[in-house]
Amino acid sequence: MAVSPLISQSPSSASVSTSTASKAKSLAVRSESQSATASHLNNATAALELAEQMNENVRRKYVKDNKLGEGTYAVVYLGHLRDTPSSLVAIKKIKVNAEYRDGLSMDAIREIKYLQELSHPNIIALHDVFSSKDQNLNLVLEYLPLGDLEMLIKDGNIQYGVADVKAWMGMLARGVWFCHENFVLHRDIKPNNLLIASDGEVKLADFGLARSFADPYMNMTHQVITRWYRPPELLYGARQYSAVVDVWSMGMVFAELLLRVPFVAGNTDMDQIAKISEAFGTPTEENWPGVTRLPNYVPPGDRITPLQGREFFLRQFPTAGPLGADLLMSMTTLDPCKRSSVRQILQHAWWMSEPKPTFKESLPRKSGGSKKMGNDLSRRAGEDSEGRFKNAARQLDFGVK
Numbered sequence: 523m524a525v526s527p528l529i530s531q532s533p534s535s536a537s538v539s540t541s542t543a544s545k546a547k548s549l550a551v552r553s554e555s556q557s558a559t560a561s562h563l564n565n566a567t568a569a570l571e572l573a574e575q576m577n578e579n580v581r582r583k584y585v586k587d588n589k590l591g592e593g594t595y596a597v598v599y600l601g602h603l604r605d606t607p608s609s610l611v612a613i614k615k616i617k618v619n620a621e622y623r624d625g626l627s628m629d630a631i632r633e634i635k636y637l638q639e640l641s642h643p644n645i646i647a648l649h650d651v652f653s654s655k656d657q658n659l660n661l662v663l664e665y666l667p668l669g670d671l672e673m674l675i676k677d678g679n680i681q682y683g684v685a686d687v688k689a690w691m692g693m694l695a696r697g698v699w700f701c702h703e704n705f706v707l708h709r710d711i712k713p714n715n716l717l718i719a720s721d722g723e724v725k726l727a728d729f730g731l732a733r734s735f736a737d738p739y740m741n742m743t744h745q746v747i748t749r750w751y752r753p754p755e756l757l758y759g760a761r762q763y764s765a766v767v768d769v770w771s772m773g774m775v776f777a778e779l780l781l782r783v784p785f786v787a788g789n790t791d792m793d794q795i796a797k798i799s800e801a802f803g804t805p806t807e808e809n810w811p812g813v814t815r816l817p818n819y820v821p822p823g824d825r826i827t828p829l830q831g832r833e834f835f836l837r838q839f840p841t842a843g844p845l846g847a848d849l850l851m852s853m854t855t856l857d858p859c860k861r862s863s864v865r866q867i868l869q870h871a872w873w874m875s876e877p878k879p880t881f882k883e884s885l886p887r888k889s890g891g892s893k894k895m896g897n898d899l900s901r902r903a904g905e906d907s908e909g910r911f912k913n914a915a916r917q918l919d920f921g922v923k
Contacts (some may be wrong), residue, residue, distance in 0.1 A: 580652040584662060586613055590896025595629070598896040600665070610665040611649060614899050615658050629730030629903045630659060636706055636729040637661075644697030646717060646727040663899070666727075667720055669891025670898055671775070672713035675782050682886045684841055687779045688872070689879035690716075693724040694772060699864040701726070702765045705735040709746040711771035713778060714898050718891065722882035730903025738762065744818075747771055749794050750787045754805060755858050757795050759818030766861040773853030780839050780846075792820070802856055803829035810857040829856070845872040 586599040590612065601613040616630045637648035650662040671690060674680050694716060701708055709731040717727045731746045741761035747753070753770035755763055777785035786801050788794030799805065804826045805813045813819060835847035842850060849872045852862040862870075873879070 577652050580650050581654065581660075583650065584611060584613060590892055591898075591900040593897070593900035593902065595627075595902035596900045598899045600892065600896075601662070610667075612663045612665045612895065612899060614661040614663055615654065616661065618657050618659075627902075632732050633729045633903075634659075634661065636732045637663075640701065640704060640706065640729075642697060642700040643723060644693045644725055645700065646725045664719070664725075666717040666725060666895050667892050668718035668722070668887050668889075669894035670714045670718060671716040671724065671779070673888055673891060673894050674718075674886060675713055675778060677888055680886050680888060683877070684843070684846070685877040685880045686885055687776070687842075688877070689882060689885055690724055690779060691772075691776055692873060692879050693882070694726065694775065695864055695867050697724075697726040698768050698772060699868060701732075702768070702864055706732055707735065707765055708732050708768050708771075710748060710751075710903055711768055711775060712748050712751045713775055716775070717895055717898060718887065722885040722887065727898065728901075728903055735765070736762075749791065750774060750784045752794065753858065754795065754798055754856055755816065757791055757798075757818070758805075758813065758816035760816055764858060766858045766863065769853050769861055769864060769867070770858075772864075772867070773850055776850055776853065777839065780842055795820070798856075799827055801830070802854060803827050805856050813857075843872075843875070845870070845875050848872070 583604055584601045585604050585607075586601050588600055590598045590600050592598070594617075596617060597615045599613045599615065601611045603609040603611070616627075634648070634651060637646070641647065646666065647664040648661060649664065652660050652662070654660055674682070694711070698708065698711065706729075708726065708729065710728055711726070715726065715728045717725050719725060733742065736742050739762065742763065744756045744759050744761060744763075747756060747767065751771040751774045753767050756767060774785060786794065786797040788797045799822065803809060804822045806822075806826065807814055809829045814821075832844075832847060832851060835842075835851045836844065839847055839850060849867065849870045852870075853867065855861040
């Protein structure tokens with residue numbers, strides 16, 4: 523007998539109908555989910571294949587030639603464009619290290635990040651990045667065949683004067699100014715990170731310790747900048763600091779160019795603080811308000827050296843002249859709040875005084891700098907040349923009149 527549409531179905535009949543519909547819906551959802559998963563996998567596979575193809579295209583653009591240098595961190599090769607053999611490059615192969623996440627150290631990540639962001643005549647150029655079949659990361663950098671400033675400082679056969687120092691310092695200042703204008707701290711300025719191009723242009727390299735400006739109240743590490751070029755606030759453990767940490771390092775490079783030896787070269791952090799105090803004056807609350815509250819501050823005891831004035835800089839750096847001594851003093855002020863910014867440095871009267879900076883094409887140079895460049899680029903950030911100034915360093919007598 524047919525059931526009238528006005529009469530409800532029995533509970534058992536309704537249950538069967540609902541169960542069937544539920545199963546059908548579940549199967550439809552599962553099928554849709556599987557379809558979406560398959561589509562996602564297909565898209566991911568396609569994206570991976572595209573990335574691998576793009577990487578292969580970049581890799582094939584270049585040919586690696588002879589090795590320029592090797593360290594525990596990287597191997598540096600001379601290379602050239604496959605289609606233009608005369609276009610030379612330096613290929614820095616960063617070694618994969620299992621102790622790091624994804625096999626890459628933070629140094630490598632920082633270097634790639636900031637070199638991709640910064641493009642300036644006084645900053646080394648990053649042309650390309652690709653991975654090789656052994657999963658090592660390769661940075662294609664501009665080729666700078668004349669070594670670095672450290673090489674010129676150490677070579678007693680190379681003579682240079684104030685005009686040359688002014689040219690080198692001007693190029694360094696412009697490079698650092700560009701970093702700071704783009705809110706980047708370099709945090710490892712020193713002579714062997716200042717590489718020289720074939721036309722004499724000085725270029726800032728090694729951004730492995732660089733970082734973006736932090737919020738004023740955000741802590742940063744104080745364990746950066748090679749010791750001889752590290753400002754006193756970092757030696758005292760400051761976790762909040764500004765761009766003038768780079769300015770102190772620039773001042774130390776300036777002094778080293780003038781003296782041809784490092785100005786203050788400590789063997790330990792405590793020895794470095796002692797040498798800075800001996801040279802510039804002992805940091806106290808009178809000349810640097812707040813210094814005693816820094817985490818690693820150590821009271822000097824009874825041995826306190828008065829804060830040095832302009833006469834000290836004129837005695838120690840007579841070739842710089844009064845204006846050069848004034849500039850150096852502004853770069854090496856103990857209190858970071860009173861230290862000059864790079865913008866103020868570039869506006870200083872020293873640049874316009876005689877002698878004028880040497881044209882870059884006429885600057886002193888030393889041949890055979892390719893190997894030095896390779897050694898510089900293969901070092902890990904913060905490392906210095908082994909045995910540097912071992913036989914050349916001398917004790918500076920800061921009491922000499």
